[in-house]
Amino acid sequence: MRKWLFFIPLVAFLGLAVFLFSGLFSDPHLHENVKVEQAMPAFALADLENPAKTVTEKDLLGQPYLLNVWGVWCPTCNAELGFLTSLRAQGVKIVGLYYNQPTDSAFGEQFDLPTLQRDVARKLAEQGNPYQLNILDKDRSLIFDLGVTGAPETFVVDAQGKIRYHMVGDINPNNWPQLEAVYQQLVKESHAGVTP
């Protein structure tokens, strides 16, 4: 048998190791989303605190903002509320997109707005409220249009309503600087009145 044959396993393993190594450093938060560099999808959804009011994508124009997809049922979302609240104190505009879990009406789970409002209010009172407003996506239509794969996810949207950045997972002091750079750039653009 040829001697080099015995080196095949080693070479194959080293090849794999290269990919494992690069996989370690590719940030899983930078999950691709096809909506980046596209306009916010059109929507007309109720404000969670004030359901009589309808929010549309046009209401959010004029200032860059973070669109944070979250739900009280999602532990990671709850964990990031505190940090997001500190960002709000620094003047970052954060809009919540409330991810309502599907209800199984056959099993007695029915959508109950007062209960949901109570749960949300309690959670925000406990952990801090980072949101200027919360959009209630009861049937997950906007979430579907945005291609959200789970919660939490955050979109950075510029003053003209164009999605400029997307990340999966929680925002924390470690990854905020990266996001902040994007956000501050958009703030600068909006002040200069530049249309990218």
Place this chain on the structure above:
Amino acid sequence: MITEAGYLALVLALALSFALTLFPFYGSLKRQMEPVLLARPLAVLMFIATAFSFYALSYAFYTNDFSVMYVANNSNSLLPWYYRLTAVWGSHEGSMLMWLLMLSAWTALVALLARSLPLILQGRILGVMGLVCIGFYAFVLLMSNPFERSLPFYPVDGRDLNPLLQDFGMIIHPPLLYMGYVGYAVPFAFAIAALLSGRFDANWARWARPWALAAWMFLTLGIMLGSWWAYNELGWGGWWFWDPVENASFMPWLVGTALLHTLSVTEKRGTFKSWTVLLAISAFALSLLGAFLVRSGVLVSVHSFASDPARGLYLLAFLLVVVGGSLTLYALKMQSVRSQARYQLFSREVLLWGNNIFLLTATLVVFLGTIYPLVHKELGLGSISIGEPFFNSIFHILAIPFALLLGLGPWVRWKQQPVTPLVKPFAFIAVVTAVISLGWVSLYQSFTANLALLGLLLGVWVMTSSVAEIGQKLRSFGGAVGLKKLTLSHWGMVFGHLGFAVLVIGVAMTKTFSVEKDVRMKIGDTVKLNEYSFVLSDVYALKGPNYLGQAAELEVYDEGIKITHLHAEKRFYPVSRATMTEAAVDASLTRDLYVALGEELPGPSWALRVYVKPYVRWIWLGGVLMALGALLALFDRRYRQRSIAE
């Protein structure tokens, strides 16, 4: 106090693992016996220190010591004591400590049980185990210390254990799985020790084989238990999801299965040596790779632990040293090893080649399916995911030649098998297989070529051939007295193969005939799923100590004959405002029946969810039979003898 003692014990164990590596290798290099003799007591001491450390962490959980961060993060004072103890391995740090406990237990077992091995070989095996231990002990101490305190500001109470983990399955699923994973360190150490000495005789394979069997048995049970748990706890119906972490446990299992078979060739025929060694290395390498994938956050899965690139980097470096090092050693040393044996095309050797080809193709499929999304992303081609249909379709195809060969294998002799003597028995086996499986399938459907028929044909083929082979052996031994002559490892093989057959039938039948329905029923209504008629006989209000609710009574008939009664409840707990569905399950060997009561609808009628899952229990029964086979083979007399040469 005891927490700090636990930490110190772990540091001591690390020091012992260094000694365990250095002394025997030094001794074998200098040809001195005294340092090699130290290996055994060192291994046992290392286990004792680790066991104490594990005890210390368990004690912190038991006594609700929330100044220990890991305890505070994974337990709380309201949990019953047994869930507090199982919470020890509910998260990353503690599960790594359990990993160490298992690793040191295997090392100590090798030290205690391998006393009949030549001293130098013993020393080298323990030395390699020590080297592996160094890597893991250092990992836990440096990067995942479970004993870290949060003093002086410690929480009053801890966080809750994930409710899904509060289950009996969780108590034993990870330990068994880890026993399997870590167990492959032993055949790995045997392989490296043999590479160092350059000796690969039949004795070596005979010594290594029981360890490969033991690791395989634990891994089989661990995987089966995980599957059963998923079925019960994570929502009904699913028993395997091709999740990356499941795949990470499945790959060492497939390679481990291949290893069991080639070890028997190496043991009995002195050939396939380089292949066997490569498999022994690969089985452990895949266990390590699994640990890396799960704990580094490279792959995203429901099982993933919190990810941390530093940990991932450490594990990758460790993987490079251990696997890269051993494959280099393999490439350098194995070139000069020659296998002498000759065999014909139709021989057991060639059939076992076939076994290996299919098992390794399966491994490769799982491997690529798991790792390809990562490679794809790193090449800048975007995110993709590979799902169930891909794996299922390939495994359906691979199962056919694999099962056909499996039925043939035990009948075929080593070296050379003339075809003529097999024609008659196999004509008989083929006819019996056809009759039984067609008869079997006709109980459920007309004769259509589908997965159920395929699964039955393959399963029954393997069963018939296994049973007939025992019959033929007994005849050649002269009747029932032959029962005593059959070795335990032969019975082990038979049980392993029967287990596979049972599993194949279970998978095929469940996949083909499972029915799930959401229906609306009034009292007296009937719904029919497969041959079962579910009649809703009554629904009434419930009032429990802390809940209100409704209960439904259903009678199940099979062609007019009542077979069981099901009682399903829906409870509402006013205090926590939680609704709980207490489903009714009637499990039996040939089917599981399931009913859950839903919402009351106007009429009055009720929403009900009804499942029929034929043969789903066979999947786990097959796994249990396979593990039993490994256990029987472990107790074979010849693994307890001294080396053949002596």
